[in-house]
Amino acid sequence: xxxxxxxxxxxxxxxxxxxxxxxxxxxxxxxxxxxxxxxxxxxxxxxxxxxxxxxxxxxxxxxxxxxxxxxxxxxxxxxxxxxxxxxxxxxxxxxxxxxxxxxxxxxxxxxxxxxxxxxxxxxxxxxxxxxxxxxxxxxxxxxxxxxxxxxxxxxxxxxxxxxxxxxxxxxxxxxxxxxxxxxxxxxxxxxxxxxxxxxxxxxxxxxxxxxxxxxxxxxxxxxxxxxxxxxxxxxxxxxxxxxxxxxxxxxxxxxxxxxxxxxxxxxxxxxxxxxxxxxxxxxxxxxxxxxxxxxxxxxxxxxxxxxxxxxxxxxxxxxxxxxxxxxxxxxxxxxxxxxxxxxxxxxxxxxxxxxxxxxxxxxxxxxxxxxxxxxxxxxxxxxxxxxxxxxxxxxxxxxxxxxxxxxxxxxxxxxxxxxxxxxxxxxxxxxxxxxx
Amino acid sequence: xxxxxxxxxxxxxxxxxxxxxxxxxxxxxxxxxxxxxxxxxxxxxxxxxxxxxxxxxxxxxxxxxxxxxxxxxxxxxxxxxxxxxxxxxxxxxxxxxxxxxxxxxxxxxxxxxxxxxxxxxxxxxxxxxxxxxxxxxxxxxxxxxxxxxxxxxxxxxxxxxxxxxxxxxxxxxxxxxxxxxxxxxxxxxxxxxxxxxxxxxxxxxxxxxxxxxxxxxxxxxxxxxxxxxxxxxxxxxxxxxxxxxxxxxxxxxxxxxxxxxxxxxxxxxxxxxxxx
Numbered sequence: 001x002x003x004x005x006x007x008x009x010x011x012x013x014x015x016x017x018x019x020x021x022x023x024x025x026x027x028x029x030x031x032x033x034x035x036x037x038x039x040x041x042x043x044x045x046x047x048x049x050x051x052x053x054x055x056x057x058x059x060x061x062x063x064x065x066x067x068x069x070x071x072x073x074x075x076x077x078x079x080x081x082x083x084x085x086x087x088x089x090x091x092x093x094x095x096x097x098x099x100x101x102x103x104x105x106x107x108x109x110x111x112x113x114x115x116x117x118x119x120x121x122x123x124x125x126x127x128x129x130x131x132x133x134x135x136x137x138x139x140x141x142x143x144x145x146x147x148x149x150x151x152x153x154x155x156x157x158x159x160x161x162x163x164x165x166x167x168x169x170x171x172x173x174x175x176x177x178x179x180x181x182x183x184x185x186x187x188x189x190x191x192x193x194x195x196x197x198x199x200x201x202x203x204x205x206x207x208x209x210x211x212x213x214x215x216x217x218x219x220x221x222x223x224x225x226x227x228x229x230x231x232x233x234x235x236x237x238x239x240x241x242x243x244x245x246x247x248x249x250x251x252x253x254x255x256x257x258x259x260x261x262x263x264x265x266x267x268x269x270x271x272x273x274x275x276x277x278x279x280x281x282x283x284x285x286x287x288x289x290x291x292x293x294x295x296x297x298x299x300x301x302x303x304x305x306x307x308x309x310x311x312x313x314x315x316x317x318x319x320x321x322x323x324x325x326x327x328x329x330x331x332x333x334x335x336x337x338x339x340x341x342x343x344x345x346x347x348x349x350x351x352x353x354x355x356x357x358x359x360x361x362x363x364x365x366x367x368x369x370x371x372x373x374x375x376x377x378x379x380x381x382x383x384x385x386x387x388x389x390x391x392x393x394x395x396x397x398x399x400x401x402x403x404x405x406x407x408x409x410x411x412x413x414x415x416x417x418x419x420x421x422x423x424x425x426x427x428x429x430x431x432x433x434x435x436x
Numbered sequence: 437x438x439x440x441x442x443x444x445x446x447x448x449x450x451x452x453x454x455x456x457x458x459x460x461x462x463x464x465x466x467x468x469x470x471x472x473x474x475x476x477x478x479x480x481x482x483x484x485x486x487x488x489x490x491x492x493x494x495x496x497x498x499x500x501x502x503x504x505x506x507x508x509x510x511x512x513x514x515x516x517x518x519x520x521x522x523x524x525x526x527x528x529x530x531x532x533x534x535x536x537x538x539x540x541x542x543x544x545x546x547x548x549x550x551x552x553x554x555x556x557x558x559x560x561x562x563x564x565x566x567x568x569x570x571x572x573x574x575x576x577x578x579x580x581x582x583x584x585x586x587x588x589x590x591x592x593x594x595x596x597x598x599x600x601x602x603x604x605x606x607x608x609x610x611x612x613x614x615x616x617x618x619x620x621x622x623x624x625x626x627x628x629x630x631x632x633x634x635x636x637x638x639x640x641x642x643x644x645x646x647x648x649x650x651x652x653x654x655x656x657x658x659x660x661x662x663x664x665x666x667x668x669x670x671x672x673x674x675x676x677x678x679x680x681x682x683x684x685x686x687x688x689x690x691x692x693x694x695x696x697x698x699x700x701x702x703x704x705x706x707x708x709x710x711x712x
Contacts, residue, residue, distance in 0.1 A: 058668040078656040248479040
């Protein structure tokens with residue numbers, strides 16, 4: 001009896017030491033197609049590194065943001081690798097919450113990363129997160145509808161051209177709407193789209209002294225243009241449409257144009273999902289001739305929180321997941337069109353990728369055209385194209401988005417919405433100590 | 437004539453009853469139907485109700501991507517654990533308040549209920565820090581404790597209401613007949629309180645099963661229950677409705693079946709004492 005118990009205890013002890021010798025990395029990530037693919041392919045990594053085990057925590061973007069922010073701010077230490085965006089990286093790096101990634105492997109080739117993306121993830125010359133996939137925004141349009149209306153879409157259209165074409169294509173009786181744009185309130189929804197658009201109208205969030213700029217004519221032009229355009233040529237209920245709603249509308253053939261994330265290009269051209277897969281063309285996000293286009297820049301990136309005790313293993317995994325070799329692995333298993341886009345120059349030089357992804361050239365041009373360090377016509381004190389990389393922005397951005405959404409829904413006027421946006425931003429900036 | 441009227445009235449009530457029932461059930465039915473569609477069909481407009489290519493692909497996808505049984509087991513442990521622990525504390529508390537009330541009993545009950553009036557997010561950071569310091573983050577023990585505390589006011593209130601319905605005279609009569617305290621509890625009180633305790637138990641299992649604030653915020657990989665499992669299938673970029681529906685169907689199936697079987701008990705418990 002005693003012997004059996006002893007043997008059992010010894011067995012349990014042995015088993016636990018065997019388990020303890022393998023390091024387990026807990027990875028928090030978003031539920032996007034490319035990430036799910038990485039999760040599936042990660043068995044290749046664990047086969048090469050038998051001493052590392054991976055545990056995945058997949059979440060919807062907003063839940064993820066809330067969880068990883070709580071965890072890192074309180075040094076909870078639940079995660080070894082976090083998937084974060086270009087918004088978080090500059091803020092968190094300044095707080096010393098992230099580990100500088102300087103151990104990604106000898107053949108990592110950090111200079112191959114697209115400069116615009118790398119710039120957004122670098123603070124004081126150090127890379128704090130490795131980009132997994134990058135995106136900008138561009139115009140996706142229906143070639144058949146444009147042909148029918150006798151309009152030629154240039155590669156780099158102006159806002160006037162887009163507005164004019166949208167109104168011509170609209171045929172509300174047949175449920176064809178000239179343009180679908182984000183209207184749902186949220187800092188990552190309509191505020192992202194309108195901030196990027198405002199950049200091309202010469203507007204900006206703050207002047208060099210952090211004073212909010214919603215009382216300027218540039219913002220008034222932006223919002224008036226947007227509200228008028230969607231009222232004339234947008235789908236009904238546009239004020240509640242976000243990325244997914246517009247994706248569904250476009251895929252079912254109801255939008256003439258859709259200006260949104262470049263990552264959508266692979267969805268709308270996928271015949272399994274989209275009714276209009278072979279009738280989609282691409283163009284740069286529009287401008288007003290002021291030197292800035294209305295396209296944003298975002299990169300889902302992998303970072304190691306400073307609280308992690310397994311930093312070396314975590315960097316090893318990140319080095320694998322964001323490497324050129326990973327791109328080749330995806331290509332060999334699932335085809336070039338499924339390789340995570342927007343992070344490496346070498347991918348866009350690859351002839352096979354160019355052939356498999358008809359949207360590759362336009363995606364690259366769009367990413368190159370966005371500069372998070374100089375996002376606006378006039379100088380600004382912040383980093384970020386469709387956001388302002390300060391901790392207060394999530395709250396302010398969503399509150400301002402609600403004002404814009406209300407203006408689009410017609411429950412308030414453009415002037416009133418801008419006035420409210422100005423007041424609430426001013427109040428929050430005073431509270432944050434940016435202005436007196 | 438009179439019989440005719442009764443029959444007509446019965447028919448009207450039946451129709452109204454079914455209409456309300458089906459309306460309430462429709463979202464769940466729609467979720468189940470959507471789980472058998474492809475992502476493309478899930479967003480098709482106008483949507484198809486029956487005539488589409490039925491597929492099990494989403495269920496396979498969900499099963500290969502995440503470990504359903506691990507999450508389900510966590511849900512079972514967390515909901516049963518928190519409810520069981522809650523009852524252990526709440527039965528004596530409600531008992532005392534119902535059978536030997538003091539002048540502060542009402543205030544105590546009110547105070548307990550008032551803790552439910554604070555939005556949970558208001559105490560997220562302190563609780564998160566306590567969990568971190570005690571090493572309870574991402575553990576089932578931690579979740580059992582926090583869900584037990586969250587649901588305790590409801591358990592106490594429900595039990596208190598049931599116990600109040602039991603007339604004190606019966607207990608007195610038992611005592612007159614020479615029953616000891618132990619016998620009084622086992623033979624007189626317990627049988628009368630069982631329906632109330634059972635429905636409290638069932639309702640709290642459902643509440644704990646569906647809880648999606650603490651279970652999402654305090655877990656990562658090890659202790660994540662089905663609410664976290666569902667949350668991982670929603671996505672702001674890309675189509676996810678069919679897969680999300682499959683995950684939701686899998687997550688609600690056990691509790692739905694349990695609710696179905698214990699329906700009678702639940703309804704009886706909830707309407708207990710409603711008609712006097």
